[in-house]
Amino acid sequence: MEKRFNSLSLFEFQTQFPDEDKCREYLANLKWQNEFKCSKCGHGRYCGGNGTYDRQCTSCRYIESPTAGTLFHKSKVPILKAFYIIYYLSTSKNGISSTELSRKLALRQKTCWLFKQKVMKAMESSQNFPMEGKVDVDETYVGGQDDQAIGRNEGKKKIMVVAIERKGKGVSRMYGRVIETASKKNLKKFMGEHIGKQAQVRTDGWTGYKGLESEFPKLTREKSEKKGKNFPQLHRSIMMFKAWLRGVHHSVHYLQAYVNEYTYRFNRHKMKEGIFENLMKRMVSKPPYPYKLIIS
Ligand SMILES: [Zn+2]
Known part of the structure; x- marks a missing residue:
């Protein structure tokens, strides 16, 4: 099963995401795209938050970060390292274990495992494209x-x-x-x-x-x-x-999570759309997946 992913090279990835600031900017653009909508009151206007890429609702003053309410929500993994995990999981032909991630990124294995579970959640099928033929x-x-x-x-x-x-x-x-x-x-x-x-x-x-x-x-x-x-x-x-x-x-x-991971990559082995970008979109559009739910 020879597979080639149409994806970012490590060099391109590192050029695009040199620091945490660039990661937050990317997430903010992905999360709000063309329109802002306050998640507390639904108001459509904002002003800059506290100097980061946070946005503050001009009506109820609620400040929302680019990661709030997404699969990045309250993650212990620093955002740049989280991006690396998603990069490795989406571009390695056979995926990558939490032990290997821990070595590469100087994070605890448990921390990598937990974040990997969240990425695997994002890999769950959308069920929008039923099989035909x-x-x-x-x-x-x-x-x-x-x-x-x-x-x-x-x-x-x-x-x-x-x-x-x-x-x-x-x-x-x-x-x-x-x-x-x-x-x-x-x-x-x-x-x-x-x-x-x-x-x-x-x-x-x-x-x-x-x-x-x-x-x-x-x-x-x-x-x-x-x-x-x-x-x-x-x-x-x-x-x-x-x-x-x-x-x-x-x-x-956690067998289902591994089934999701395997089939996610398998089903995209010929896809034109960048697999990294696709996974990022899913990370941002899915609700938080806290530890309690993961181990239940
Ligand atoms: Zn509001």
Whole structure:
């Protein structure tokens, strides 16, 4: 899987963001774009805040920073280092572990881990672009006996439903979700959120998919014994995801976050839009994701 990201080189990145001031300016422009709207009272006019890129509402006097109410909200990571984390996560082919980030940026590993979780939140699918054409769906176990290197200490395996969109002999997109059970309800919800109604969906003979033809008229269920032969791209995609997961992460805790991270990069391997800019936009438009929520 050779992937090239259409992205900033490290040199370009460092030229664009030499200091914290430039980072704040970038965030302010991204957050407010052409129009300011006070998040307390909705008023549309502001004056400069306290000398930074903060903005103060001229009606209720509330001062808002470029990071307030975003995924950067109250982060312990200094803003320039936060930008580096996002840069590495978006441009490294296989991502980067919190341990490696900690070494590169002279931050505590725990601090990097926590901020990385926020970036992974930003990588969550928007569900705005359902898969079309040829789509294969199947469930797989992660952790436990089927996959001994992962989750040995956790002692629990998780079920994940995976869907791929096929293009020619390859795979153009992939989504996955950790589910409690492979029930019809869970499968239907995932498929409804990621697959277009007119897609030619293929599944195996599992009863959980029975009756979903009402949602996806072109759905076909194939006999399970043929599965290995009939779904080669899907099973290869799953294998590669698991291999990647073993390399970066050794438990099935927070599995969904890692699924989000993997599929986010995978689905953009041919994208024209800069992946760094895309991730920044998401960081600014999503609400804060505090520690309490992350570990819950
Ligand atoms: Zn206001």
